[in-house]
Amino acid sequence: MTASMTATIRERVARIETMPAIPAVFVPLMKMLGSSTIEVNVDEVVRLVSYDNTIAAQCLKVANSPLFGLAQVPRSIKAAVISLGLRRVETILLTCCLGQAFPAEKWTLDPDVFWRHSLGCALVCRKFSEKLAGVDAEKAYMAGLLHDLGFMVNCLVFPKEFAAAMERACREEIPLHEAEETAMGFTHCETGQALAEKWKLADDIIEVIARHHAVEQSHKAQSLVAVVHLSDLLCRMRGLGYGYYERRRVDFSSDPAWLVLLQEHRDLEGVDLARFTFELDESVEEVHALVSSVFGPARPRTEATAAR
Amino acid sequence: MTIAARPAVVALAPIKNEPIHPVYRQIRDLVYKVSGIYKAEEKLYLLSDGCGRRMKQLGARTPREYWDQLTAQPGHDGELRHLLNEITIGETCLFRSQPQLDALRKVILPEIVAERTKQITKRLRIWSAGCSTGEEPYTLAMNMLEESDCLLKGWTVEILATDLNDRSVETAKAGIYGDYALRSTTDYFKHKYFTTVDEKKLQVRPEVKKLITFSRLNLQDDSKMLFMRGMDLILCCNVLIYFDGASKSKVVNHFFTDLNFGGYFFLGTSESLMKLNDQFHLVHFPGTIAYWKPSLSSGKL
Numbered sequence: 001m002t003a004s005m006t007a008t009i010r011e012r013v014a015r016i017e018t019m020p021a022i023p024a025v026f027v028p029l030m031k032m033l034g035s036s037t038i039e040v041n042v043d044e045v046v047r048l049v050s051y052d053n054t055i056a057a058q059c060l061k062v063a064n065s066p067l068f069g070l071a072q073v074p075r076s077i078k079a080a081v082i083s084l085g086l087r088r089v090e091t092i093l094l095t096c097c098l099g100q101a102f103p104a105e106k107w108t109l110d111p112d113v114f115w116r117h118s119l120g121c122a123l124v125c126r127k128f129s130e131k132l133a134g135v136d137a138e139k140a141y142m143a144g145l146l147h148d149l150g151f152m153v154n155c156l157v158f159p160k161e162f163a164a165a166m167e168r169a170c171r172e173e174i175p176l177h178e179a180e181e182t183a184m185g186f187t188h189c190e191t192g193q194a195l196a197e198k199w200k201l202a203d204d205i206i207e208v209i210a211r212h213h214a215v216e217q218s219h220k221a222q223s224l225v226a227v228v229h230l231s232d233l234l235c236r237m238r239g240l241g242y243g244y245y246e247r248r249r250v251d252f253s254s255d256p257a258w259l260v261l262l263q264e265h266r267d268l269e270g271v272d273l274a275r276f277t278f279e280l281d282e283s284v285e286e287v288h289a290l291v292s293s294v295f296g297p298a299r300p301r302t303e304a305t306a307a308r
Numbered sequence: 309m310t311i312a313a314r315p316a317v318v319a320l321a322p323i324k325n326e327p328i329h330p331v332y333r334q335i336r337d338l339v340y341k342v343s344g345i346y347k348a349e350e351k352l353y354l355l356s357d358g359c360g361r362r363m364k365q366l367g368a369r370t371p372r373e374y375w376d377q378l379t380a381q382p383g384h385d386g387e388l389r390h391l392l393n394e395i396t397i398g399e400t401c402l403f404r405s406q407p408q409l410d411a412l413r414k415v416i417l418p419e420i421v422a423e424r425t426k427q428i429t430k431r432l433r434i435w436s437a438g439c440s441t442g443e444e445p446y447t448l449a450m451n452m453l454e455e456s457d458c459l460l461k462g463w464t465v466e467i468l469a470t471d472l473n474d475r476s477v478e479t480a481k482a483g484i485y486g487d488y489a490l491r492s493t494t495d496y497f498k499h500k501y502f503t504t505v506d507e508k509k510l511q512v513r514p515e516v517k518k519l520i521t522f523s524r525l526n527l528q529d530d531s532k533m534l535f536m537r538g539m540d541l542i543l544c545c546n547v548l549i550y551f552d553g554a555s556k557s558k559v560v561n562h563f564f565t566d567l568n569f570g571g572y573f574f575l576g577t578s579e580s581l582m583k584l585n586d587q588f589h590l591v592h593f594p595g596t597i598a599y600w601k602p603s604l605s606s607g608k609l
Contacts, residue, residue: 234592236594237594239595245410247414247415248593249411249416249591249592251591251592254608272582273590274346274581274582274597275346278578278580281348282350285350
């Protein structure tokens with residue numbers, strides 16, 4: 001990609017004042033996510049979650065999903081925060097905020113498909129990290145959730161070009177980033193990076209957004225980038241992709257990301273990838289259910305009130 | 309930015325199905341360990357149903373009691389085999405795994421065709437090992453015929469279908485199927501490749517049968533297994549579960565040898581090889597996994 005193209009992307013992304021429907025808690029949340037856990041207290045998180053009834057109700061729905069593995073149904077926000085732990089709640093809150101952040105009429109992609117992929121990838125990243133010593137599982141969840149942020153930017157800023165790329169990907173059954181490269185000359189990695197920098201997201205998350213299709217070019221947080229790359233690929237192979245058939249064979253153990261990860265995490269050798277794949281299949285239905293309840297069409301504000 | 313808290317106490321109904329007895333998860337892990345078959349959470353009911361039928365036969369009153377019979381009692385190996393029979397029975401039908409067929413037609417065939425452009429004899433060999441009553445080889449044959457005017461134009465396709473059971477092989481040769489076996493077959497395929505026997509049954513047309521050679525074969529018969537060379541694709545779905553560890557490993561090694569370089573080995577949809585053979589590469593296609601014998605040019609042998 002040329003320097004002038006990068007400048008154009010940055011300029012056009014800079015003009016997005018804010019995501020039009022972004023919930024008010026989003027900015028303080030991002031700030032909180034950037035700080036260390038010690039500085040955050042339970043009351044602060046409860047306050048953030050409770051600020052908006054819709055978000056609060058959604059957070060409880062997410063916490064309630066079998067995907068988050070709580071033995072008991074939390075009856076209040078505080079109970080949920082205490083049982084789930086602060087870091088988990090932060091990521092749930094981020095999930096809900098992003099779900100509200102994007103105006104319905106601007107989607108070029110099917111939003112359900114987008115969220116299924118993002119949430120699926122987040123969950124796989126978390127599960128995958130739990131098998132590797134020294135990878136922060138909640139950080140990996142967040143990275144998985146945000147890795148394709150650039151598709152949202154494409155819908156907002158480059159709708160026509162992106163629609164053409166999407167059409168090409170479906171028609172030729174090729175990976176979406178390859179179709180973007182051919183049709184647009186750049187990909188969601190660059191546009192996502194521009195928005196992530198504008199939002200001042202953490203450096204390692206920016207690196208994931210920018211390099212998850214080119215792990216070998218990643219110099220910072222390479223393990224995290226590799227985890228997201230592999231999880232993204234696995235989701236696309238198991239019904240949580242972009243809603244079309246990708247005509248390809250994936251050999252994970254020969255993927256550069258796998259080899260990168262193997263250098264730092266010998267425990268990767270012990271991962272039974274077939275079983276891991278079957279386990280992911282178990283979560284697919286839950287991901288669908290969660291996406292339709294949390295990311296479905298905007299619900300009237302009264303719903304949360306009525307549920308009290 | 310300061311935010312005034314607006315308390316939200318929202319009680320929601322639990323989104324949970326009927327809880328499954330935790331012992332069934334232990335049984336699921338045991339089944340995976342000995343057979344490589346994984347029953348996903350949403351299919352655990354199939355496992356618990358199968359266990360239920362076995363428990364009734366054995367007079368076991370609780371899942372825990374059955375677990376003891378599966379693991380601690382004398383003769384538990386035999387019981388495990390009975391359970392495997394229970395949980396794999398009746399799974400067969402034509403067009404059982406669309407993702408496998410898609411992988412075959414959209415990825416594997418183009419790859420094989422591209423690799424052999426320079427060869428004079430264009431021959432594709434597929435082996436359905438443990439073909440039972442023929443649903444799998446007929447499905448493969450129909451899909452290959454669909455490609456005969458395009459991708460496989462000028463190619464000879466040979467499908468070898470074997471099973472240990474003589475009666476299954478005879479049924480397979482007849483190629484007559486009812487609604488249950490045809491539940492996943494589209495009208496397009498029914499019209500094109502079947503004739504009507506009576507109002508409830510359809511028979512596979514001769515041009516489909518022509519592609520297939522049926523025979524009885526014991527996968528543990530080493531001398532016969534040595535003659536199965538030159539395969540491009542081997543499918544062996546829900547068969548290896550009937551073998552113990554050592555025989556399973558031997559059979560898989562035979563499959564590896566029998567495949568051409570660059571060939572593929574498919575198991576059942578939720579079945580895996582685990583650590584049975586480290587020469588095969590586990591590969592993913594959309595919705596399905598397979599095992600690949602690396603091609604000579606791949607540098608991965």
